[in-house]
Amino acid sequence: MEFGFSEDQTLLQQTVRDFLEKECTPDAVRSLWERETGRSPELWGKLSEIGLPALMVPEVYGGLGLDERDMVLVLEETGRFALAEPIVTTAVVAAPLLGRLIDTEHSAFAASWLERIASGDALVAVAPEGQPLIADAHVAYLLLLSHGDRLYAAEPDHVQLTAQPANDQSQRLFTVNWDSQKALCLASGNEGRSLQAELLDRGAFGCAAQLLGVTDRLIEMGALYASQRKQFGVAVGSFQAVKHRLANAKVDLEYGRSIIHRSAHSVSTNSPSRSVDVSMAKSFIGEAARFAAGESLQVHGAIGYTYEQDLHIWMKRAWSLDLAFGSGAWHRARIGDALTEGGLSAPHFGFEPRGL
Amino acid sequence: MDLTYTAEQQAFRAEARSWLEASVPKQPLASFDTPEGFEAHREWEKKLHAGGFAMVPWPTEYGGRGADLLEWLIFEEEYYRAGAPGRVNQNGIFLLGPTIMEYGTPEQKARFLPKMASSEEVWAQGWSEPNAGSDMAAIQTTAIRDGDDYVINGQKTWASRGAYAHWLFGLFRTDPESSRHKGLTFVLVPMNTPGITVRPIEKINGKKAFAEVFFDDARVPVANRLGDEGAGWSVAMATAGFERGLMLRSPARFQSTARRLVELYRATLAQGGFVDAGLRNRVTQCWIRAEAYALNTYQTVSRLLAGGKIGAEASLNKIFWSELDIEMHTVALALLESRGELLPSAPAAGDVGDWLEGYIFALAGPIYAGTNEIQRNIIAERILGLPRK
Structure with a gap:
C-alpha cells in the first residue's frame, strides 16, 4: 500500500508543466480558436517529441510503456494550460484499446496504429456508445465508433462530418454519418461491449484528470486576482466572504484529487471496481470544477465576465469537460445503481479488501 | 502507487478482525458522558490494551504494538466494522499522545504514554476560555513560575471529557506581560490538583460532554511542561494538526x-x-x-x-x-x-x-x-x- 507518486512521476509532471507553460500560453490557446481546425500540428509535433502520445504505448511499438498512474499527473498539466489537442482520446483511450487487440485477429492493424500514435503521426477520435457528438473527428486519422455491441474503426474517407459549433472554442464537435459496411469491426458481442465500456471509462478518467488542472487554475486565478484587486482601500481577498468562497472550492478540489488518483490505479490495473471508481472521479471533479468556475467568476466580478480576461478559457474547459464522456449526473446515477439497486453491494467498495 | 495490501497487512487485518469479533461487547455501552458509561468505556479500553490493540502505531514500550499508520487505518476499519465502543480517551491517545511523542522528554514519555494507552488516565482538553474561543491566542489563564511549580489561575471552558477526566492538557500564559501567541506554554495538569474546580456543562441533549474548569492557585510541577516555556503555541499547533488532519x-x-x-x-x-x-x-x-x-x-x-x-x-x-x-x-x-x-x-x-x-x-x-x-x-x-x- 503506497498511495503516492515516485520521483520519476513528479519529474515527468514538472517537465510537461514547464513545456506547456512556454508552448501553451493563453495567447496561444486563443490564437488556435481563430484557426479553422482549431488545432496545431506544430504543437502536436512538439508534444510528440517529449513523448506525450507515446506515453502509454508499449515499448515494443515505440512507446514509453507507462500507465495511467504516470499519465494522471501529465493530464492534470494539460488541463492547467487548457491544452486543446486530442491527447485524451489518442493517448488515454485509443492507444490502450488498440493494445487490447494485439492478441486478436486484428493484431497487425493494432500494431501499426500503435506505432503511428507513438511517433506522433496519428490523432484518433473516439465516440462512446449512444453519444452523438464526437470531438476532433475533423483532424483524426482514425475514428473508433460504436454501433450496437460492436466497436468499429473507420478511416476519415469513409465518414461524413457535420460541424457542431460549441461554447468552448477549444472543443471541435461533430456529428458523424458513417456506413458500418465500410468500417472495420474490431470486436462484437461481449468483447465489443467490454471495449465500449472501457472506452467510456478511459475517456471519463482522462477528462477527470484534466479537470484537476482546470480547477486548480480557476482557484489560483481567483486567489491572484483577489490579492491584487483593491476596494475600500484593501485587497478584496482580505474579506472573509471572498476567502471562504475560494477555500470551499479548494476543499472540493483536494478531495477530488484523491478520488482521481485512485481511479488512475483502478484503470491501470483494470480493477473490478474500475467503472464505479471512474464514475466517482468524473462526477466529483466535474461538480468541483463548475463550482470553482462559479466562485472564481464571482471573486473576479465584472472583469471575469469579459471576453478579454482569460478566466473564461478555463470556465469553458470546466463546463465542456464536465459534460464529455458522461455528465456528473449520469456517472452518479451509475454509482447509485450499484449502491442501491444491488448491482454491486456497498460493503465491496472502498479499502476493505474483497473477500476477506 | 500501489493500492494493494501486503500479506503482513492482510494478516494483521485478519488478526484484528477475529480479536474484535470475540471481544466487542454484545450490548452497546452507556454513553461515556455518564459516570457509569465512562467507567464501562475505561473497562473496554483495558481489555483493548490487554489484547494489544489500544494504540497500534505506538512503540511497544509505551503500550502500543509498534505498527505503522497504515496498520492503524486497517485497525480502525476493523474497529468500526465490528461496531466497537467509542474511544473515551481519544483526547489522550489520538491528540496528546502523538504530541508527547514529538515534544516530550524521555521521562515524560515513560510517565504519561503507558497509562494513556491503557486509559488508566483519561485526558481532557483545556484550550478554550470564556474570552478565547476561535481566537485562541487571546488566552488569559496564567501559569506563573514559582520555584519548581507553575501556579495556575483562571478558567478553561468546553473541556471535552472534562467532567470525568483525570488529567487535562492545555495552553497557559506563563508570561503575564506577553500577548497573543507569545508567552504561552503547554502544561499537563492533574485534575485532582488542589485549587481546581470542575463544573460540568450539559450539551443540548442534557449529557455532560464537557466542563468548565476553574483554577485558583493550582500548583503544577514545572516537570509537567511539554516543550519549552513560551513555545506552547507551536506545540499546540502540532496537537491541532493531529486533531484536524488525521487521528481524531x-x-x-x-x-x-x-x-x-x-x-x-x-x-x-x-x-x-x-x-x-x-x-x-x-x-x-x-x-x-x-x-x-x-x-x-x-x-x-x-x-x-x-x-x-x-x-x-x-x-x-x-x-x-x-x-x-x-x-x-x-x-x-x-x-x-x-x-x-x-x-x-x-x-x-x-x-x-x-x-x-x-x-x-x-x-x-x-x-x-x-x-x-x-x-x-x-x-x-x-x-x-x-x-x-
Whole structure:
C-alpha cells in the first residue's frame, strides 16, 4: 500500500508543466480558436517529441510503456494550460484499446496504429456508445465508433462530418454519418461491449484528470486576482466572504484529487471496481470544477465576465469537460445503481479488501 | 502507487478482525458522558490494551504494538466494522499522545504514554476560555513560575471529557506581560490538583460532554511542561494538526456511517417507505464523499510514512468530515421520516438506531477543533496565499 507518486512521476509532471507553460500560453490557446481546425500540428509535433502520445504505448511499438498512474499527473498539466489537442482520446483511450487487440485477429492493424500514435503521426477520435457528438473527428486519422455491441474503426474517407459549433472554442464537435459496411469491426458481442465500456471509462478518467488542472487554475486565478484587486482601500481577498468562497472550492478540489488518483490505479490495473471508481472521479471533479468556475467568476466580478480576461478559457474547459464522456449526473446515477439497486453491494467498495 | 495490501497487512487485518469479533461487547455501552458509561468505556479500553490493540502505531514500550499508520487505518476499519465502543480517551491517545511523542522528554514519555494507552488516565482538553474561543491566542489563564511549580489561575471552558477526566492538557500564559501567541506554554495538569474546580456543562441533549474548569492557585510541577516555556503555541499547533488532519476522525468512522446509510436507504425502499431520486442522489453523494475522505487519508498517511508532515491542509480535512457527518445524518433522518424524531426509549422506535444521537453529535463537528470558519481562513491565507488584512 503506497498511495503516492515516485520521483520519476513528479519529474515527468514538472517537465510537461514547464513545456506547456512556454508552448501553451493563453495567447496561444486563443490564437488556435481563430484557426479553422482549431488545432496545431506544430504543437502536436512538439508534444510528440517529449513523448506525450507515446506515453502509454508499449515499448515494443515505440512507446514509453507507462500507465495511467504516470499519465494522471501529465493530464492534470494539460488541463492547467487548457491544452486543446486530442491527447485524451489518442493517448488515454485509443492507444490502450488498440493494445487490447494485439492478441486478436486484428493484431497487425493494432500494431501499426500503435506505432503511428507513438511517433506522433496519428490523432484518433473516439465516440462512446449512444453519444452523438464526437470531438476532433475533423483532424483524426482514425475514428473508433460504436454501433450496437460492436466497436468499429473507420478511416476519415469513409465518414461524413457535420460541424457542431460549441461554447468552448477549444472543443471541435461533430456529428458523424458513417456506413458500418465500410468500417472495420474490431470486436462484437461481449468483447465489443467490454471495449465500449472501457472506452467510456478511459475517456471519463482522462477528462477527470484534466479537470484537476482546470480547477486548480480557476482557484489560483481567483486567489491572484483577489490579492491584487483593491476596494475600500484593501485587497478584496482580505474579506472573509471572498476567502471562504475560494477555500470551499479548494476543499472540493483536494478531495477530488484523491478520488482521481485512485481511479488512475483502478484503470491501470483494470480493477473490478474500475467503472464505479471512474464514475466517482468524473462526477466529483466535474461538480468541483463548475463550482470553482462559479466562485472564481464571482471573486473576479465584472472583469471575469469579459471576453478579454482569460478566466473564461478555463470556465469553458470546466463546463465542456464536465459534460464529455458522461455528465456528473449520469456517472452518479451509475454509482447509485450499484449502491442501491444491488448491482454491486456497498460493503465491496472502498479499502476493505474483497473477500476477506 | 500501489493500492494493494501486503500479506503482513492482510494478516494483521485478519488478526484484528477475529480479536474484535470475540471481544466487542454484545450490548452497546452507556454513553461515556455518564459516570457509569465512562467507567464501562475505561473497562473496554483495558481489555483493548490487554489484547494489544489500544494504540497500534505506538512503540511497544509505551503500550502500543509498534505498527505503522497504515496498520492503524486497517485497525480502525476493523474497529468500526465490528461496531466497537467509542474511544473515551481519544483526547489522550489520538491528540496528546502523538504530541508527547514529538515534544516530550524521555521521562515524560515513560510517565504519561503507558497509562494513556491503557486509559488508566483519561485526558481532557483545556484550550478554550470564556474570552478565547476561535481566537485562541487571546488566552488569559496564567501559569506563573514559582520555584519548581507553575501556579495556575483562571478558567478553561468546553473541556471535552472534562467532567470525568483525570488529567487535562492545555495552553497557559506563563508570561503575564506577553500577548497573543507569545508567552504561552503547554502544561499537563492533574485534575485532582488542589485549587481546581470542575463544573460540568450539559450539551443540548442534557449529557455532560464537557466542563468548565476553574483554577485558583493550582500548583503544577514545572516537570509537567511539554516543550519549552513560551513555545506552547507551536506545540499546540502540532496537537491541532493531529486533531484536524488525521487521528481524531479516522475515515472508517464515516465509511461505516455511509454504509449504514446505504443499508437504511435499501431497507426503506424494500419496506415501501418514501424514497425519491433526490434522496438517492444524496445517499450516493454521501457515499462518494466518505470514500473521498478515506482515499485522502490514505494519501496523507503515505506522505507521512515517506517523511512528510501535516500542515495547513489539516484544515481541509476538518471541514470535509464535519460537514459530511451532518449531511449523512440529515439524510438518514429524512429516510426515517417521523420516526427520526423518536428517542431510542420510545416504544415505537423499533430499529431507528442512533441516527438522532449521531445527528446531535455531528452538529458539534463544525464548531469543535477550531470552527470551520477559522479553518476556511487558514486555507485561504496559508494555502491560497490570500492577504490576512
